[in-house]
Amino acid sequence: MEEIVFERLSSPHRPYVGELRRLLEKMEAPFRRGDRVGIKLHWGERENRSFLPPDYAREISLWVKAAGAFPFLFDTTVLYSGGRRKAEDSLQTAAEHGYTEGFLGCPVVIADGMDGRSVVDLQTDYSHFSSVQVADIFDRADGYVIFSHFKGHMEAGFGGAIKNLSMGFASRAQKQRMHADIRPLLKPGKCIKCGVCVDVCPTGAAQFGEDGLPTYDHDVCIGCAQCIGLCPNMALKIEWETDATVFQEKLVETAAAVWRKIEGRTVLINALLNITTECDCWPGDNPTIHPDQGFVGAYHPIRIDEESMRIVGEETFDSAHPGIPWKRQFSYAREIGF
Ligand code: SF4
Ligand code: SF4
Numbered sequence: 001m002e003e004i005v006f007e008r009l010s011s012p013h014r015p016y017v018g019e020l021r022r023l024l025e026k027m028e029a030p031f032r033r034g035d036r037v038g039i040k041l042h043w044g045e046r047e048n049r050s051f052l053p054p055d056y057a058r059e060i061s062l063w064v065k066a067a068g069a070f071p072f073l074f075d076t077t078v079l080y081s082g083g084r085r086k087a088e089d090s091l092q093t094a095a096e097h098g099y100t101e102g103f104l105g106c107p108v109v110i111a112d113g114m115d116g117r118s119v120v121d122l123q124t125d126y127s128h129f130s131s132v133q134v135a136d137i138f139d140r141a142d143g144y145v146i147f148s149h150f151k152g153h154m155e156a157g158f159g160g161a162i163k164n165l166s167m168g169f170a171s172r173a174q175k176q177r178m179h180a181d182i183r184p185l186l187k188p189g190k191c192i193k194c195g196v197c198v199d200v201c202p203t204g205a206a207q208f209g210e211d212g213l214p215t216y217d218h219d220v221c222i223g224c225a226q227c228i229g230l231c232p233n234m235a236l237k238i239e240w241e242t243d244a245t246v247f248q249e250k251l252v253e254t255a256a257a258v259w260r261k262i263e264g265r266t267v268l269i270n271a272l273l274n275i276t277t278e279c280d281c282w283p284g285d286n287p288t289i290h291p292d293q294g295f296v297g298a299y300h301p302i303r304i305d306e307e308s309m310r311i312v313g314e315e316t317f318d319s320a321h322p323g324i325p326w327k328r329q330f331s332y333a334r335e336i337g338f
């Protein structure tokens with residue numbers, strides 16, 4: 001078995017399903033007959049135009065079925081408003097982008113549940129996180145295919161397998177923890193006084209005030225971001241600012257915690273196609289910064305992202321996102337034994 005496989009494009013015609021099929025033929029499926037296999041991918045934000053078409057997911061689904069296993073596709077809900085914050089909206093966006101059970105031949109699910117609360121805390125011993133909160137998917141699949149679109153990203157510099165395992169598996173609260181140091185700030189005009197933030201707060205920092213609006217005691221708050229992630233009306237300010245290096249490290253810690261759960265039963269595939277400045281969360285104009293290359297397959301997320309970076313070239317991402325310390329993802333991964 002080759003540790004890493006690169007299938008270069010051999011035809012100019014999209015979608016490049018033949019190339020993906022040839023790559024899959026060279027990969028060893030760590031699944032047994034009857035296994036449930038989750039295919040993790042990003043089906044694109046509403047109005048994004050650079051997402052990968054569903055033809056590739058269908059090809060992966062067929063490959064999983066050929067091994068006698070039962071595939072399903074999954075993604076998680078996101079923090080910001082748009083077409084993927086609520087589970088039902090995200091499924092609608094998936095369908096609009098062609099990711100339907102009818103086309104794919106397998107179900108499409110939201111891994112953190114229809115209310116965003118199907119999550120689990122994984123204990124870690126890292127510098128930034130003593131635990132990370134991700135979708136509670138681990139008992140629902142026996143194996144995984146991590147299918148990632150390799151392209152640019154404004155905060156991470158690039159996004160590939162590490163980011164797909166990290167932001168892609170994270171609960172909304174964990175997404176907020178990675179993006180910023182947390183301090184809930186109320187937008188009173190948006191608050192519908194539903195009490196969700198008070199209910200979910202694990203420390204009692206969130207309480208109702210006399211005016212019926214919630215207050216947050218920052219001395220008691222542990223910055224878990226549950227309130228921000230689960231507020232149904234986006235009445236709590238989302239903080240996007242964080243130190244750029246710390247952000248890379250937090251991404252890696254979350255990915256490493258997920259990897260501990262799925263290592264040995266997972267195949268990773270990166271699509272080096274539609275290599276755009278920004279990720280598939282980006283609505284509207286998103287320039288292409290490098291020609292299509294092909295598909296990379298591997299069995300470790302660091303290995304596959306390093307190889308993808310080698311093929312595309314560091315300068316592509318350094319030019320698109322000058323000053324972003326994306327190399328820290330690789331060096332930090334080694335430091336923590338990922
Ligand atoms: S961030 Fe967590 S601890 Fe702080 S107020 Fe919100 S739910 Fe409570
Ligand atoms: S969850 Fe949001 S809308 Fe509901 S009370 Fe808290 S801040 Fe207000």
